[in-house]
Amino acid sequence: MKIGFIGAGKVGTSFGKYLVNNGFFVEGYYSRSYISAEKASNITNSKAYRNISELTQKADVICITTNDDSIKSVCDEIAINDGFKKGSMVGHMSGALSSVILESAKKQNCSIFSLHPLQAFASIEKAVLDLENTVFSIEGDERIKEITKILDICGNKYFIVDSKDKTLxxxxxxxxxxxxxxxxxxxxxxxxxxxxxxxxxxxxxxxxxxxxxxxxxxxxxxxxxxxxxxxxxxxxxxxxxxxxxxxxxxxxxxxxxxxxxxxxxxxxxxxxxxxxxxxxxxxxxxxxxx
Ligand SMILES: NC(=O)c1ccc[n+]([C@@H]2O[C@H](COP(=O)([O-])OP(=O)(O)OC[C@H]3O[C@@H](n4cnc5c(N)ncnc54)[C@H](OP(=O)(O)O)[C@@H]3O)[C@@H](O)[C@H]2O)c1
CATH class of the missing domain: 1.10.1040 (N-(1-d-carboxylethyl)-l-norvaline Dehydrogenase; domain 2)
Structure with missing residues (x-):
């Protein structure tokens, strides 16, 4: 399973590193600035992408870890350009939003999810350590079982939240x-x-x-x-x-x-x-x- 990140900030980078530490394959990063993508790719031994759809065409799971306000537009932009690989899973890691905002990916035959770590990510180094004891919430369509499997392998606890309850x-x-x-x-x-x-x-x-x-x-x-x-x-x-x-x-x-x-x-x-x-x-x- 190849995992790609769009948004190479604190959460994208530290969660990527955490996944690598747990034996997962991180394909790479695309970010607003190439420098951020390069930094995250160095930390995770993965690739920095200059072209967003090159990454989305390769990855089986895409995590959009931009700031909350950019998630929908980033997803819509990829979808408009037919950029998602068919059958891939597209998610974000915001606590405030549900996966419904990723409906443009769903229309492209992708499944959608949100995966929220109940943790405050102040720095990447500390976050990678904190992630071990972090509980996640998961929300999304019928394929969220595949996301729970990732957390099972990492040894993290989680619970499922209904999309309509995400704001509460x-x-x-x-x-x-x-x-x-x-x-x-x-x-x-x-x-x-x-x-x-x-x-x-x-x-x-x-x-x-x-x-x-x-x-x-x-x-x-x-x-x-x-x-x-x-x-x-x-x-x-x-x-x-x-x-x-x-x-x-x-x-x-x-x-x-x-x-x-x-x-x-x-x-x-x-x-x-x-x-x-x-x-x-x-x-x-x-x-x-x-
Ligand atoms: N921080 C926390 O404690 C925390 C906890 C749980 C969940 N979350 C969630 O995790 C997500 C990311 O938060 P964060 O704290 O990691 O934010 P962050 O450190 O500010 O990182 C956001 C990254 O997104 C990139 N970005 C912004 N707009 C973009 C666009 N249009 N296209 C591509 N990349 C873009 C930025 O790029 P450049 O660096 O390239 O400019 C930045 O690296 C959010 O949904 C947030 O709600 C955060």
């Missing part, structure tokens, strides 16, 4: 991955206002976050929840809100919004049956969100 799937992944970073920044900014710099603050909070993650892993989210909301300490929450109003009023809305969401979670287990406390907490959030 991506929303969930973004909430967990991106908003965790934002929450860290939110807390660290408060630390900074009392003279604890971001680096020191992060080192201090890291064991706390790691502990929370371990607790989620062991017990699930509802049981892992700790803190004043889970305990139903209304006086502590009242004090928080009063302090935020005086020291940092612009934070009030965000604090209350997260508090409301946390109360929802707490009511499933930690505050189960304590309707009076849940009601009082929700009144506090409502007041702050006005």
């Amino acid at each position: 799937y991506h929303i969930a992944a973004c909430i967990v991955s991106n908003y965790t970073v934002t929450l860290m920044d939110f807390g660290l900014a408060i630390f900074e206002t009392i003279g604890i710099d971001k680096e020191k603050g992060f080192r201090a909070l890291l064991p706390l976050i790691n502990g929370s993650l371990e607790n989620i892993n062991k017990y699930g989210t509802a049981a892992a929840l700790t803190g004043p909301i889970a305990r139903g300490d209304i006086n502590t929450i009242t004090k928080h809100i009063e302090e935020i109003k005086v020291r940092s009023p612009d934070m009030l809305e965000n604090y209350c919004m997260l508090g409301k969401k946390t109360t929802e979670l707490a009511s499933k287990m930690k505050l189960e049956g304590r309707e009076d406390i849940i009601k009082k907490l929700n009144e506090k959030w409502k007041e702050g969100l006005r």
